[in-house]
Amino acid sequence: MTTAKTRSRSAASKDNQGRVRAVIDAVIPSIDGGRFAVKRVAGEPVEIEAHCFTDGHDVLRVMLCWRPENEVAWQEAEMAPTGNDVWHAEFTPPAPGRYLYTATAWVDHFRSWRHELSRRVDADDIRIAAQVGAALLADTAARARGADQKALKDAGARLRREADSTADAEALKALALDDAVAAVAERYPDRRLATTHPVELPLVADRERARYSTWYELFPRSASPDPDRHGTFRDVEARLPYVAELGFDVLYFPPIHPIGREKRKGRDNALVAEPRDVGSPWAIGAKEGGHKSILPELGTPDDFRRLVAKARDMGIEVALDIAFQCAPDHPYVTEAPHWFRKRPDGSVQYAENPPKKYQDIYPFDFETEDWRALWAELKSIFDHWIAQGVNVYRVDNPHTKSFAFWEWVIAELKREHPDLIFLAEAFTRPKVMHRLAKLGYTQSYTYFTWRNTKHELTEYFTELSRGPGRQYFRPNVWPNTPDILNEHLHSGQRSVFMSRLVLAATLAASYGIYGPAYELMEHVPRSPGSEEYLHSEKYEQRHWNLDHPDSLRDFIARMNRIRRENPALHADGNLRFFGIDNDQLIAYAKSTPDAENVILTVVNLDPYHTQSGWLELDAQALGLDADLPYELHDLLSDQRFLWQGTRNFVILDPQRVPAHVFRLRRHMRREQDFDYFL
């Protein structure tokens, strides 16, 4: 791969347009014809494919062109044909930010001439071809400079002399095909008749955590060791070692702002709150302030910044919840009344989905004529928290706010802060979730919570890892959230909490849990079949016994350590399912591009019974020599197994551990490996 900077890609002038014979049929990846950016990680190579050809037998040269969006000069990498008119090259975006890429191609007369000459056998044809080559070298010399120019001129003159004088066609052919001369000549191609793909395709390069992250959600108000005292940021600070021990790298809080008092909801979503009820953190805003303020009970801005800094020291980033909606007593309601819709009586229109009403929530009216000011103010909320050191945002229900706004605000914010990560909490219809990802969300919530059977999981994660969305939709999967206690968990079976965690942690490069509810296996719904937690923390302060002997903390810590130590688990596109003749068992593997790190996971989806089956591995996909034994090291149990061939027996008792997370070691030591064998 050669890389050179050019100020502008060459392309045919209008007078030459009809002479252009190279065709670029496609540049891939491309989302909606370049309307949206593909997502990658800075420092990692991006593979680009172009479909190029020309009429007849002439030889093309194709260049991948790429640049940071805010620079003018293009960098180029020569693309290589890999068959079927597909050309490949890669580039590595050096830093987070937006990039553009495209391709340019031309019929290369020098290469065509060489290609034809190499196949010529007739002496007369070789002599004529040498004359043609001499002329081509003279033309090329005219485009070259300095020593190269002289070298090409000399080579051309010599070739012409020999063509006119020598009788030895083979010697003449060898002279004409001189590789050193060709190497110089190829630096000065005639690109006047080049074609350039008309679309400059956008790419967003994020930092690594956009691709691989492990989230822990907690309610700071429940972090107090004293059940009767409201938790504070200081309490959360004391909790950091626990979060670090469990192996999480993003610590996410529900909204930390003052909570509305008007129409406040009581415990278990009661319509009328008791005087001591703390309310829902998503009912944002009260006389103490709005989206840029902190609920006084939690602490001060200084406390918050201190917490953010302490967390960062422990490798943990604090993520905030951005919920663009207001409690009735939010200052915006009186300061900017035109940002809200009015009812005929002049009162503000609360959120509703008839016959349901949410009188404690005022949505913004994104159709307001004052949209520019509204957008600017909402952006300033992000700006405020960025200034406090927060670079990760979980956005609440983005699908109930204007899509145009999200595209604008994420682009604006990331222009200045390319390290920002936005997680879209949109549990809604598939096309809407995909649109939000296209518009700029770094990661997206998924349907994982509702995918429980082998068929459901296989189909869904195949779509996520192989479907067209893989270019822009980065799943972040959650076995539970404060809003979703899936029916699957209602039994409270330890095996289910373990298996769902293993599935999340191994199927997706990014996952999260809402804790300590998860590790303490909180599982009682508000009513049978409901997805709401009984005594939901959304409406009250809770106290959790982190040291409960049944806690899954050690299991989670081990699982997250396995993730950290095995880069195969840091990506989504490398997932591959394997057949196993038992519908209660699911098996899949992930491996690094160099196949050095391979993790094979087998999960028993039956929470009650031991299940066994024959697993059929794809030897080629795993780089296995099916004739040789290989070792599977179960990183959960630390057991080791020796397997051979592609078909092997697996048995899992859910009462112990419902999963194997194997690291595959392909190379078993054999007699040949010992010195004395040689």
Add this chain to the structure above:
Amino acid sequence: MTTAKTRSRSAASKDNQGRVRAVIDAVIPSIDGGRFAVKRVAGEPVEIEAHCFTDGHDVLRVMLCWRPENEVAWQEAEMAPTGNDVWHAEFTPPAPGRYLYTATAWVDHFRSWRHELSRRVDADDIRIAAQVGAALLADTAARARGADQKALKDAGARLRREADSTADAEALKALALDDAVAAVAERYPDRRLATTHPVELPLVADRERARYSTWYELFPRSASPDPDRHGTFRDVEARLPYVAELGFDVLYFPPIHPIGREKRKGRDNALVAEPRDVGSPWAIGAKEGGHKSILPELGTPDDFRRLVAKARDMGIEVALDIAFQCAPDHPYVTEAPHWFRKRPDGSVQYAENPPKKYQDIYPFDFETEDWRALWAELKSIFDHWIAQGVNVYRVDNPHTKSFAFWEWVIAELKREHPDLIFLAEAFTRPKVMHRLAKLGYTQSYTYFTWRNTKHELTEYFTELSRGPGRQYFRPNVWPNTPDILNEHLHSGQRSVFMSRLVLAATLAASYGIYGPAYELMEHVPRSPGSEEYLHSEKYEQRHWNLDHPDSLRDFIARMNRIRRENPALHADGNLRFFGIDNDQLIAYAKSTPDAENVILTVVNLDPYHTQSGWLELDAQALGLDADLPYELHDLLSDQRFLWQGTRNFVILDPQRVPAHVFRLRRHMRREQDFDYFL
């Protein structure tokens, strides 16, 4: 579906841009983001799909917008949601030509209000909603005119009065939801905040023969009844009843122009021609003229026009071969020498693909600086033959000429003559063939000739009928051509010639044969394994005994009559394969959209042995009630079979007829159908 003309689609002004909440994520079909046109047939409905949604729960309205490319006014058809944010509408291009389509969508406050109101139960909410509705009706009235305006004004005023006075919420709700008022109001939507898909997608509407055509290729010079006399257009005229009897509707000739004498090839492609050798018709041009002239031996321009007219009277269109290349003695070579590449000695560069040389052919240099004149001259060749009444062109090796030229010339020609049909004879790599189809070719040659096994045929025709290419790539399949005598035919087995014909005629809506070689089962290759015919007509005049007792003419005539009478066989996208437990048997069906006409074909691919198997039909796909008997009428043998259930036995003896072409009759008369049963 409502259709209305609008001069311009409404779209939000710059000041309103941020207020737009409707999203159009995709308009489908779309080829390469609108870079190329989809292909359809004039007079047939075109289904368009749009992916549209908005934030929250508001209701959208979505319009399909379409227009002929050369008109300004858009026509609109309201799109209807079909689930999963997919909206549908169709339009019917009235005449052949180019069209554009796109979609526009807006959050419709009137519909949103009605939708919410219909679900409201609280009396107070209904009263307030009625007030909101009264205001909406007043706004709508302001956009209306005449009687509609008065009706809306009155309805709004009445709703307001009742909202303020009545106590009966249900009566008020009914009044507010009045369907007649809504019908008027929906004609005057508020479209100020509409969004329009940014790409106007192109569509080419062709005439029906572009989709469904049956081709017969013959060499006019071999049409003489006297083996010693060169055939003429008059001889071809006499042959027309034969071609009509066989059921072909396109009669295609290899080039009819003067044939070069310089470097003329002899029989069986001999490098040196004998004095009496007639040469290859593709070596175009001699002192008598070039691409606009007729080989004098064939007749005069009058003879040609007469033949074209006589053919047309019999429902047959004459198609010409356009081969843009020159014999060394073509007049262009001296008149426009700069359209050809030169060798160092000043001679014209002949075609070559080293070490192969084609010294009888001079290709045009599409990189010539005089490309504008070259393009114009080549276009004028089409213009010339269009003026002689020819509307169908088979283009020889288009992939060895500039792609940009084809896009230009086909668009230019079809702008004036939208009835033109261009068939691309490109047997080359898949992406190149697809590009030519995208650039404007109406039909394309395929790999059918080399697809012989059940697996090959199933895979290839599934791709052709279901793959993305179905939007623009119309296959025209040929069991043989003068260039391709596939090895499969070398045995000369009658059963192979029959089965390949049935496959071509039933798998593809357009197919052709090179005759009389095909019906006379000409099958001897120039050398074993070669795809060239021995004594190829390309290089010599042949004489064919059309009345040979072994001729397949009656079989072909029957097959083409079956095609004509069964519209299911006139389309490509309706193909569906069925399982059959014998790899030598292949089974598939096509049906019309209304499922009235269903053709089920079963072919024995083994030329030597009787094969039988159990066929598994998809009852749902065929609209069968698996509990009732149904009739299969074999249109080839005129036999009838009564089947029941989805699994039935098939047996085919290739020594008789190697295929069934069944018409399926679903409804068998039963006792209930007789009068006395009632």
